[in-house]
Amino acid sequence: xxxxxxxxxxxxxxxxxxxxxxxxxxxxxxxxxxxxxxxxxxxxxxxxxxxxxxxxxxxxxxxxxxxxxxxxxxxxxxxxxxxxxxxxxxxxxxxxxxxxxxxxxxxxxxxxxxxxxxxxxxxxxxxxxxxxxxxxxxxxxxxxxxxxxxxxxxxxxxxxxxxxxxxxxxxxxxxxxxxxxxxxxxxxxxxxxxxxxxxxxxxxxxxxxxxxxxxxxxxxxxxxxxxxxxxxxxxxxxxxxxxxxxxxxxxxxxxxxxxxxxxxxxxxxxxxxxxxxxxxxxxxxxxxxxxxxxxxxxxxxxxxxxxxxxxxxxxxxxxxxxxxxxxxxxxxxxxxxxxxxxxxxxxxxxxxxxxxxxxxxxxxxxxxxxxxxxxxxxxxxxxxxxxxxxxxxxxxxxxxxxxxxxxxxxxxxxxxxxxxxxxxxxxxxxxxxxxxxxxxxxxxxxxxxxxxxxxxxxxxxxxxxxxxxxxxxxxxxxxxxxxxxxxxxxxxxxxxxxxxxxxxxxxxxx
Amino acid sequence: xxxxxxxxxxxxxxxxxxxxxxxxxxxxxxxxxxxxxxxxxxxxxxxxxxxxxxxxxxxxxxxxxxxxxxxxxxxxxxxxxxxxxxxxxxxxxxxxxxxxxxxxxxxxxxxxxxxxxxxxxxxxxxxxxxxxxxxxxxxxxxxxxxxxxxxxxxxxxxxxxxxxxxxxxxxxxxxxxxxxxxxxxxxxxxxxxxxxxxxxxxxxxxxxxxxxxxxxxxxxxxxxxxxxxxxxxxxxxxxxxxxxxxx
Numbered sequence: 001x002x003x004x005x006x007x008x009x010x011x012x013x014x015x016x017x018x019x020x021x022x023x024x025x026x027x028x029x030x031x032x033x034x035x036x037x038x039x040x041x042x043x044x045x046x047x048x049x050x051x052x053x054x055x056x057x058x059x060x061x062x063x064x065x066x067x068x069x070x071x072x073x074x075x076x077x078x079x080x081x082x083x084x085x086x087x088x089x090x091x092x093x094x095x096x097x098x099x100x101x102x103x104x105x106x107x108x109x110x111x112x113x114x115x116x117x118x119x120x121x122x123x124x125x126x127x128x129x130x131x132x133x134x135x136x137x138x139x140x141x142x143x144x145x146x147x148x149x150x151x152x153x154x155x156x157x158x159x160x161x162x163x164x165x166x167x168x169x170x171x172x173x174x175x176x177x178x179x180x181x182x183x184x185x186x187x188x189x190x191x192x193x194x195x196x197x198x199x200x201x202x203x204x205x206x207x208x209x210x211x212x213x214x215x216x217x218x219x220x221x222x223x224x225x226x227x228x229x230x231x232x233x234x235x236x237x238x239x240x241x242x243x244x245x246x247x248x249x250x251x252x253x254x255x256x257x258x259x260x261x262x263x264x265x266x267x268x269x270x271x272x273x274x275x276x277x278x279x280x281x282x283x284x285x286x287x288x289x290x291x292x293x294x295x296x297x298x299x300x301x302x303x304x305x306x307x308x309x310x311x312x313x314x315x316x317x318x319x320x321x322x323x324x325x326x327x328x329x330x331x332x333x334x335x336x337x338x339x340x341x342x343x344x345x346x347x348x349x350x351x352x353x354x355x356x357x358x359x360x361x362x363x364x365x366x367x368x369x370x371x372x373x374x375x376x377x378x379x380x381x382x383x384x385x386x387x388x389x390x391x392x393x394x395x396x397x398x399x400x401x402x403x404x405x406x407x408x409x410x411x412x413x414x415x416x417x418x419x420x421x422x423x424x425x426x427x428x429x430x431x432x433x434x435x436x437x438x439x440x441x442x443x444x445x446x447x448x449x450x451x452x453x454x455x456x457x458x459x460x461x462x463x464x465x466x467x468x469x470x471x472x473x474x475x476x477x478x479x480x481x482x483x484x485x486x487x488x489x490x491x492x493x494x495x496x497x498x499x500x501x502x503x504x505x506x507x508x509x510x
Numbered sequence: 511x512x513x514x515x516x517x518x519x520x521x522x523x524x525x526x527x528x529x530x531x532x533x534x535x536x537x538x539x540x541x542x543x544x545x546x547x548x549x550x551x552x553x554x555x556x557x558x559x560x561x562x563x564x565x566x567x568x569x570x571x572x573x574x575x576x577x578x579x580x581x582x583x584x585x586x587x588x589x590x591x592x593x594x595x596x597x598x599x600x601x602x603x604x605x606x607x608x609x610x611x612x613x614x615x616x617x618x619x620x621x622x623x624x625x626x627x628x629x630x631x632x633x634x635x636x637x638x639x640x641x642x643x644x645x646x647x648x649x650x651x652x653x654x655x656x657x658x659x660x661x662x663x664x665x666x667x668x669x670x671x672x673x674x675x676x677x678x679x680x681x682x683x684x685x686x687x688x689x690x691x692x693x694x695x696x697x698x699x700x701x702x703x704x705x706x707x708x709x710x711x712x713x714x715x716x717x718x719x720x721x722x723x724x725x726x727x728x729x730x731x732x733x734x735x736x737x738x739x740x741x742x743x744x745x746x747x748x749x750x751x752x753x754x755x756x757x
Contacts, residue, residue, distance in 0.1 A: 031535060032528070061601055064625065065609075071625035073618035076559040084559065129559070133612045134603035138568050145563070152534065182531060186538055193542045197566025200550050205572075213572045219647045221576065222612075224605045230651055234658055282605060360629040361598045368631050369597035371583070374590040379582060382641045386669035389693060393646045393667060396574060397659035412658060429574035429646055431694040458697050492661050 031185050034178040038303045040155035042295040043187070044113065047146055048104035050288045051124065055104065058135060059097050059350075060359055065131040067093035075132035085129055091351055096123050098350025102343060107150075110160020112339050114151070121147035139286040145190055146293060153183035165335065168327035187296040192254030194290075195270075199250035202243075210407065211240040212461050223282035232280055236408040246273055257297065267294050391487040394435065396427040398482055398490040404464065414492065418475065418499035422467040426482050426490070434458050438483040439465040444476055469496055575690055576650060579611050579673075580641045581619060585633040593626045593638060594619075614688075616640055616673060620680040627678075637683075640674035644689050 021029065064070035069090035076084035088096065100123045106116040125144045128136040156162040157177045207213040215236055218229035232239055249269050256262035271294070274287035327335075361369050401409035401423050402416075409425040416422055424439050434457050441450040456463045467480075475498045482490040545564025548554045555565050581594035594610035595601070603609055610622050619640050627635070648659070649666040656664050671692070675684040687695070 032531075057601075061599065064596075064599070071618070071622040073613070073621065075562060077617050078615065079556060079559045079561075081559055133618060134601070134609040137604075138566070141563050180531070182535055186535065189539060190542065193546060194566050197546050197549055198568055200546065201567045201569070204552075207572070216572050216574055216647055217569065219650045221650050222605060222607060227652065230655055233651065234655055284604075359598060360596075362629065368629060371591040371593070371626075371630050371632050372597050374582060374592055376590060379590040382580060382582075382643070382670040383672070384670065386671065386689070388696070389669070390667060396646070396648050399659060429648070431690070431697045433697045490660055490662070 031182040032180045035181050035184075036176045036178055036300045036303075037153055037155055037157055037184065038159075038300055039184050039296045039298040040150060040153045040187070041110070041157070041159045042298060043146060043292055044110065044117070044150055044155040045108050045159070046295060047143060047150075047289070047292045048108040048120070050285065050292065051120075051143055052101065052104050052108075054135075054140075054285060055097065055100055055124075059101060060354065060357060062093045062097035062127075063090040063354065063359060065093075065133075065135060066097070066127050069093075072130045073133040075129050075136050078132060085126065087130060093127070094351050094354045095347045096127060098347050099343060100124060100127065101350075102346045106339070106342075110156040110162050113156025113160055113162050115339075117147060117151045117155070121151055137286070139289040142194065142289050142293070146187065146289075149183050149187045149190065152186075154179045155183075165327065168325065169332065184296045187293055188257065189254070191290070191293040191296075192257060195250040195253045199247050202247050202250075207461075208243055208247075209240070210461070211236050211243060214239050214243055218280055221282070224284050226280055226282035229280035229282070234412070237405050237410055240406050240408070242276075249273065263297060267297060270294060389432075391484045392489040394428055394432045394484055395482060395489045396429045397425075398480070398492050399425045399427070400480065400492055400494065401425075407462065409464075415495045415497060416469050417497045418469055418471050418473065420469050422469055422480075422494070424465040424467065424480050424492075426463045426465070428456065428461055428463070430461060432456075432458060435484060437463045438481075439463070440481045440483065441467060442479040442481050444478065446479070449473075449478070471499070573690060574647055575644045576647050577614075577688075577690070578607075578643045579613065579616075579619075580639075580643060581610055581623060582639045582641060583623070583627075583632070583635045584637050584639065586636050587633055589633070591632070591635075593623050596626045597630060616685070619674060620676060620682060623676060624680045635678040638676040638678065638680075639672055640676070641670055642673045642689060644669045644671075 058065060061070075066072055066088065067090040068087045070093075072087050074085060074087070076082070100120065103116045103120045103123065106112060107120055121144065124140070124147065128140045128144070154177070157166075157179065163176075202208045205213055215233050218226065218233050218239070249266070253266050253270065257266040271291060274290050277283045278287050358364065399409045399412060400414060402411035402413065402421065404410070404423055404425075409423050426437055426439060428435070428437075434455065436453055437456050438451060438453040440448055440452065443449055450467070452465050452467075454463045454465065473496055475496050478494050478496055480492045480494060481488055541564055545561065545566070548561065549565045549567060555561055555567070579594075581592070583591040583593045585591055595608040599608075601609065603612070610619065613619055613622075623638050626632070645666055645668045648656075649664060651659075653664070669689055671686065671689040672684075673686055673688060674682055676682050
């Protein structure tokens, strides 16, 4: 007779330790599980589009940036490895740049994908390394990594000319082919490690957490315009908060980005972060190149789900896979020749076009350009000695508000009431020597009413002053005057209004 | 029998392929990991150009001052010419700054100058100067932000310093520390740093010696002060070089 008592804690499939795969099997499944490479195909299509913008802008300058007939700037020189890479002649540089443009297009459309991606990787990385001034940056390094990983993958197996041709030469294979996932996994790990490295950079920089570094980044104009960043300097507490959020996100990314809601949360935070750097730091290409790697997180399940959604808007019967017409044999041989012919023709046309455009202007009717002569007075001003920093340039800002949060003044205002507390904060520009900063209160006729001074050591960036605007100060206009080294360096006008009268108490009954 | 052999060979090839792929995975992740470890421990990060591909130190530098580079040629006609950017180009790679501004260590200024001189109708040059300009970044702020910080109107003030002097052939004959680095030094010490090599240094050619001479008395912590002395040039006239003694 069977025991009717149900077993306590029956084994749940997957939770039974005996049924769990071992570490080796899990790693093997992680890297070698077969899948349709939709995510990498999206990377293959998106990255060349971005790089084309970068490359086309520099195409006409190929001779100047990447050749011995110009002012190349090899990155290896910065590391002391002179002549590590050969610098090509002007014509060869133009040919390479032209081929790169064509190969980016063929990569994007997936025509001879494997060859195109490998050629893009080699030419793009090589040319980039010859110009560290205006081409080679961290985003080009990220792009090189992505191209390297795409070159290992079968990213041209779907959504490509190659796939279209394959369907017409081998009509039996109607289902999309499946390949091991490891190139996609490496791309996911790559971007996670990039963020981890970026977090380590920030950890190495204590001023990142105080907000000082970010604040000065926001007003840097070596990139594109960033008006939102400049406005953000008014809200340092927000900047510090964002700094903490960004570093937590950068560290957590590699651990949480793999599945479920964590994947979407991390990716959306990342997209927000990167688009934020576009608006606040003026970075235009870096965010898009970084976000291309996010496409590697799209898996076949996502694509199937999206197809299901899209099918609601599509008329039934518009896709008939069985109606694929096989390609005629003569077209196959023509297409086999078309690719090298395209490369050859465009290379020749590129050289001719560059010759006609004459980037140095050597073949102009009036001859080469004259040098631009500079005004002697301008040069004289440049050659004047500037031995020390002016006191007013030691001070970055003078802010007034009603409280301090995170070491910053918030609630900026210049109108106070009797009895209010006024926090004045004088932010200094590093480097500065040990200073004595005065923050004095003057009346409307510039008479000194109160003098407060503070020693600011060289490692400090801010001096805070607290004024309690007591009843002895009559309502009216006053000024806070900051003096440094005996010089007035900043002045802010404040308006003092009468205290808000409290409701009169009822007299105590006698 | 034949089918078994073929399938065995296929399995063998498949195993080799899997090992090769595993090697690629381990190598790739190992190189990325090496970069992370080096960066974390601040070890070997600049040992080879390849490290730039595995060290993720984006935006590691910051400053309260903005800077620009001016590359100027002093012609033998006592006029000054702009040598970067070249007169043929208005290309700005990342914003509205010309290419030469992205060379903070001046590793490539010589090549830029040579390229400019080779592709223009340039007059003969006496010497080439790389001058850096600094100003406090607060002057970059728009008026709407400036008025939150100051009541005074914004009056931008720039600091200039000669960073590099080159001979007409592009050879660097003098380098000076950046203005900002000098200010950092002054914060802790007003003592001068050791001299640069002067024109009497053995092995210096006659041409370079003439270019270096105006700077011989300058210490690296001092900004070279240029004053007009007799000649139209703002530099002291280079001493006429003595003819070498007969051998």
